[in-house]
Amino acid sequence: MAATAKSSRKPARAAPRGKARGEERDLIARLSRGAVICAEGYVFELERRGYLQAGAFVPEVLFDHPEVVEQLHLDFVHAGSDVTQALTYYVHREKLRVIGREKDLVPMNRAALKIAKSVARRTGTLFAGDLCNTNIYDPADKGSIKEVERIFDEQVGWAVEAGVDYFVAETLGWAGEALMALEAIRKHSKVPAVVTFAMHREELTRDGLTPAEACQRLEGAGADVVGLNCHRGPATMMPLLKQIRRAVKCHVAALPVPYRTIASQPSFMSLTDPCCGDRRAFPVGLDPFVCTRQEIFDFGREAFALGIRYLGVCCGAGPHHIRALAESLGRHPPASRYSVDMSKHAFFGTDKKIRRIQTDYQDKA
Numbered sequence: 001m002a003a004t005a006k007s008s009r010k011p012a013r014a015a016p017r018g019k020a021r022g023e024e025r026d027l028i029a030r031l032s033r034g035a036v037i038c039a040e041g042y043v044f045e046l047e048r049r050g051y052l053q054a055g056a057f058v059p060e061v062l063f064d065h066p067e068v069v070e071q072l073h074l075d076f077v078h079a080g081s082d083v084t085q086a087l088t089y090y091v092h093r094e095k096l097r098v099i100g101r102e103k104d105l106v107p108m109n110r111a112a113l114k115i116a117k118s119v120a121r122r123t124g125t126l127f128a129g130d131l132c133n134t135n136i137y138d139p140a141d142k143g144s145i146k147e148v149e150r151i152f153d154e155q156v157g158w159a160v161e162a163g164v165d166y167f168v169a170e171t172l173g174w175a176g177e178a179l180m181a182l183e184a185i186r187k188h189s190k191v192p193a194v195v196t197f198a199m200h201r202e203e204l205t206r207d208g209l210t211p212a213e214a215c216q217r218l219e220g221a222g223a224d225v226v227g228l229n230c231h232r233g234p235a236t237m238m239p240l241l242k243q244i245r246r247a248v249k250c251h252v253a254a255l256p257v258p259y260r261t262i263a264s265q266p267s268f269m270s271l272t273d274p275c276c277g278d279r280r281a282f283p284v285g286l287d288p289f290v291c292t293r294q295e296i297f298d299f300g301r302e303a304f305a306l307g308i309r310y311l312g313v314c315c316g317a318g319p320h321h322i323r324a325l326a327e328s329l330g331r332h333p334p335a336s337r338y339s340v341d342m343s344k345h346a347f348f349g350t351d352k353k354i355r356r357i358q359t360d361y362q363d364k365a
């Protein structure tokens with residue numbers, strides 16, 4: 001299967017910074033030719049770099065250090081992302097209300113869109129708008145439904161004004177909320193819509209559907225790409241992805257978190273660390289569970305062989321994970337110039353120039 005994935009895809013051309021890859025901006029056309037890689041997980045990486053607070057997870061960094069956001073977009077493109085996704089995750093009315101910054105709603109959305117658009121146009125990557133979980137959706141509360149509608153409508157509006165190539169609606173736990181996000185996208189734009197659920201410990205959406213059923217409904221309502229992102233690592237997302245792939249005809253998306261989730265703790269929020277009294281590891285104690293590059297490489301191979309073409313890594317992803325994903329598809333992004341080569345290593349190298357005094361010692365190193 002690995003050989004098929006490798007031989008049937010042309011490696012993406014390595015684009016020097018500042019020069020577009022010359023690809024068209026149609027997501028569906030790109031998917032019809034092969035995989036599209038979308039780096040997500042911006043808030044976790046910015047948190048690790050010291051520019052975003054874990055907990056609320058609102059990207060105030062858009063105002064405080066816009067250059068850091070721009071650089072992270074560039075780092076992900078350098079590592080192989082085909083998409084520059086605007087960092088409007090949690091830049092919605094409800095989240096800004098929680099942190100007391102509702103007045104910054106419009107300029108913060110515009111800042112995220114402007115930065116992402118600039119990177120996308122410079123690098124020839126697709127420019128994606130982003131909608132996410134509102135955290136207030138309650139099917140039994142008409143007031144909340146109205147507010148969710150307002151949140152989606154206004155964020156779609158700003159993204160349409162900015163000229164996004166397509167929309168992502170992500171990390172959704174309710175099928176009802178996902179359908180509302182899709183409806184807002186369809187009401188205000190004609191660009192493609194990628195809609196993905198984030199599954200918690202339960203293998204059902206919050207409104208009781210299997211992910212396969214929920215994705216079927218989205219496909220029926222006009223979503224172009226459906227699938228899963230966030231919450232689950234490769235091992236516990238894969239079984240659900242197989243069900244979704246069988247259930248729908250449209251393209252499928254898979255963007256796991258890069259953590260070693262297990263059957264008894266299938267979401268990264270449920271992982272506990274035995275080293276620390278079995279305390280919840282989420283969100284800032286997840287380091288011992290981080291997937292290796294090889295694990296992400298293997299996930300990319302397996303997902304692509306299943307026919308899943310919209311691929312990425314969500315919260316916890318670093319550029320090295322995106323590079324591993326790109327390489328799993330036989331690609332050679334600019335960052336691959338620096339992919340590991342142990343032949344010149346001081347102890348484990350095979351190069352003739354390495355002294356035997358070192359290589360003879362490798363079993364003791």
Ligand SMILES: [Zn+2]
Pocket residue numbers: 040041171229230231257314315
């Ligand atoms: Zn995520």
